[in-house]
Amino acid sequence: MYTAIKVTVKGKVQGVGFRPFIYQLSKKYRFNGTVQNNLNGVIILAEGEEGQLGNMVDEIKRHPPKLAKISDINIHPIPLAHYKGFTIIPSRENGKAIPWIPADAGICEQCLEEMMDPCNRRHHYTFINCTQCGPRYTIINRLPYDRPQTTMKDFPMCHDCQVEYEDPLNRRHHAQPICCPDCGPTVTLYNQSGESLAEHQSAITRTVELIKQGNIVAIKGIGGFHLACDAYQERAVEQLRIRKRRPQKPLAVMVKSLEAARDLCHISSSEEDLLRSPEMPIVILNRKRGCGLPHTISPGLSTIGVMLPYTPLHHLLFKDHRLECLVMTSANPSGHPILYKDADLEHVRNICDFTLTHNRRIDFPIDDSVVQCDGEHPIFVRRARGYVPEPLKTTSDVDRIIALGGNQKNAFSVGNGDTIVMSPHVGDLENEEMIASFEKQLHHYKGFLGVKEVKVAVDKHPLYATTSIAKKLKGKTIPVQHHHAHHVSCMEDNGLNEPCMGIILDGTGYGEDGNIWGFEFLYGDAQSYERLAHLTYTPLPGGEKAVREPWRNAVGMLLHYWPENGKELCMNLFPERAKEINIMEQMILHQINTPMAGTCGRLFDAVSAILGICPISTYEGEAAIKLSDYMNRRKLENTGETYPFHIIRNSPNQFQIDLSPMIDEIIQDKFQQPITAIAQKFHTTLVSCCIQMVLELFRNRPELNRTVVLSGGSFQNVFLAREIQEGLQKEGFNVYTHRNVPCHDGGLSLGQIIIAAHTLEGR
Structure with missing residues (x-):
């Protein structure tokens, strides 16, 4: 019919x-x-x-x-x-649904074959693309996604490109960034003085020569400028670290092929799928013994962040096989926004020797995504290029609600109807430049999604930059407790609505009692929560300074737990800090700039400092990351051996975990056992205390729902996440971890926006 x-x-x-x-x-x-x-x-x-x-x-x-x-x-x-x-027929700018903004995609196999074909008119052309690959999100001015509303409007199509664009049977039909050497953007190489040295393919050839000579070159990609150097040249890597002011934080590398990556790292089938996916993120891999890369790539770690070439330009840099592996890290000074405009070149030239740039404007800067595998599933460390901005459907009414996220690893969320659009990773809101970058991106998202009058979900911490930003926005402000947001973020990430248990292992969050929380056992949903258990509080002398200098955190714990001989322990562990320890003793005694904290992040910091792994952090999370890395260094035999700990019942419905017996034995073991053995026993103890705490809570409250979610930045530790999940599953619990958003503060805004929606509905 x-x-x-x-x-x-x-x-x-x-x-x-x-x-x-x-x-x-x-x-x-x-x-x-x-x-x-x-x-x-x-x-x-x-x-x-x-x-x-x-x-x-x-x-x-x-x-x-x-x-x-x-x-x-x-x-x-x-x-x-x-x-x-x-x-x-032509697009129409109507409709009520959330527009799906396309993400940038790595070069496809067909375009790569054409680019390497000497007979093809796009042979060695840096901006080759089709409907299945190339820039999207980074070049959009407004929606719907059509060429006049992208930065490609600056490049009128030639006759041949126009024919392809209009042919419905052609792979490039309505590929908005379509172009060729006759009508598209060009690449140019500049020296530090801003003088043009070469263009087109000769600029790329010259860039390879300069990198082989040990130079650092800033390269403009899809989402901004990278700093690149030969990863095998230790002197060049060290010079890059000095100029970027990044002494210890790992540097990502780009390798020419999957085979080259296999020479450096162990790669599972799941990790291979991630490396080769259209998103082409940085994947954190375990390096092989004898890997030829200098240890200055990722100091103190057994892992390397690896990505494959994802743009035509990247492939052309590796084409003649003179380069095998490049350091490829964002060009901005540490703690500052991505550099992506041609006007940024002046700043870039301060930290590089040469600049390889192009004349296609970037409207939306974006970082490379970073993921790791827990065996099967990807875990987001940084959710950005390739994955953003993918709308998330919800059963909550999030219409016209904006959630501002946290101060660290910030990403915000904007609601429209029953859909949430999360921003890419913005970064840490620690200076005016980062706050301005955040506000600019938020303004763009509100415009994209047609969100004007809003309700604003914000973290309860009174000193967060997001608190000040919220005051500038017109609309009602809804404060949300930090760890409640983590709890609900994981629930929403897994489509859970019924009240459940949340184990939140985190770095720092403002608590309802004015103390710093971060080792929490919560029960509830988006409407409300109960705090059933937590880690005992210890002093954090100097507040934020103790976060940056983990040895101070350790001193605070020792002086608190052992008033009589704690100072002697501190002097033995940190003899060069005697004067400061005396001052900190008085700070704790008189409660001067010494908040009380019970967090998993600070616990890792203290143990890392006690073991001499990382007394002072040069980047956020360094002490915990380096301590966790000991779990990757050998095949672990699960002996099940743990340090002692106490579960204390404070009231009929609230408990505390006291880990001071563990700290005491770790100090003794430091002088008798290898660090790897101590690190394994420490991790196993945390797993055991979390499982035992949950069992105790359910013995006390058997009517509770036996579903558990795991959230908070400490669950980037794959061992903790896997072992706690498996241990609780053996006890008959349903356990969920994050899948679509990061477990750290990069996923915080998802929980905030859902809680805000239910708060408004309840009122």
């Missing part, structure tokens, strides 16, 4: 070749009609034999374009309009 239907396809369907895909289906299944983009998604009006239309819908569901991600398909019968053929 000849009939007509309207098909509305929602999700990631713009900028992924969806309309030409439908056009090709019209030929395959012999139907007439139209296909069009609007803010609702893709609208298909199709007339044909009922069976053939059914086949068309089935193929859309089963085999959409590679970059597409369909969230919903609606099909409705409509009257026949008697179309004479099938056409792709």
Whole structure:
């Protein structure tokens, strides 16, 4: 029977070749009609034999374009309009659904083959792309995603590109960044004085020569400038660290191929899939013994952050095999926003010898994504290029709510209807430049999503930069407790609505009692929570200074736990700090700038300092990261041996964990046992105390839901996450970890926005 239907396809369907895909289906299944983009998604009006239309819908569901991600398909019968053929019609800027902003994608195999083909007109062209790869998010001015609304409007198409663009059967049909050497952007190499040295392919060839000579080159990519040097040249790596003021934090590397990556690191099938995915993130891998890279790439760690070339330019840098591996790190000075504009070149030239740039503007800067594997699943360390901005559906009404996230590893969320759009990783809001960058990105997102009058969810910490930012925004402010937000973030990440237990192992969060929380056992949902248990508080002399200098944290614990001989222990462990220890003793005694804290992050810091691993941190989380790394250094035999600890019942419904017996034995073991053995026993103790605490809580409250979520920055520690999850599952609990957003503060805004929605609904 000849009939007509309207098909509305929602999700990631713009900028992924969806309309030409439908056009090709019209030929395959012999139907007439139209296909069009609007803010609702893709609208298909199709007339044909009922069976053939059914086949068309089935193929859309089963085999959409590679970059597409369909969230919903609606099909409705409509009257026949008697179309004479099938056409792709211009986009319309209407519709009420959340527009799905396409993400940037790594170069596809077909474009890579064409770029390396001497007979192809795009041979060695740095900006080759098609509907399945290339820049998207970073070049968009506004929606819907069409060329006049991208920075590619600066480059009118030549005749040949126009023909490809308009041909529905061509791979580049409506590929908005389409271009070629005759009409597209160009690359240029500059010296420190701003003089042009070379253009086009000769600029790339010269760049390779300069890197081989030991120079540091700033390279403009999809989302901003990278600093690049030969990763095998230790002197160049050290010079880069000095100029970037990054003495210890790991540097990411880009290797020419998967085979080259295998020479350096152990790679599982899951890690290989991540490296080769369209998102092409940095993947944290375990380095092999005898790996030729200098240890200055990731000092004190057994892992390396590795990525494959994801742009045409990157592939051309490795083309002649003179380079095997490049350090590829963001060009901004540590703690400052991404450098991405040509006007930023002046700042870039202060830390590099040469600059390889291009004249395609970047409208939205973005960092490389960073992931690690827990065996099967990816864990987000930094959610950015390739994954952002992917809308998240929710059952909560988050319309016109903005959640500002935290001060560390910031990412904000904007709500529209039943959809949440999270920003990419912004960074730490520790200076005016970072705050300005945050506010600019937030302004853009509000414009993209049409969000004006808003309600603002913000962390309860009174001194966070987000608290000041919230005051500038028009609308009601909803304060949200930090660890409650972590709890609900993991619930939302897994589609959970019923009240459940949350184990929140974190660095620092402002507590309801004015103390610093971060080792929490909460029970509740988005509407409310109970704090059932936590780590005992110890003094943090100097506050933030003790976070930056973990040895101070250790001193605070020892003086608190052992008033009589704690000072002697401190002097034995840190003999060069005698004068400061005397001052800190008085600070604790008189409660001067000494908040009380019970956090997993500070516990890791203290143990790391006691063992001499990291007395002073040069980057956020360094002490904990380096202590955790000992779990990667040999095949561990799970002896189950733990240090002693106490579970203390403070009241009928609240408990504390006292780990002072563990600290005492760790100090003794330091002089008798290898650090690796101590680190393993420490980790096993944390797993054991968390499981025992949960069992005690459920013995006390057997009516509670036996579902547990794990959240907070300490769960980036794969051992802790895996062992606590498996241990609780053996005891009959359903246990969930993060999957789509980071477990650290980069996922905080997801919990904040859901809590705010329920707070408003309750009122």
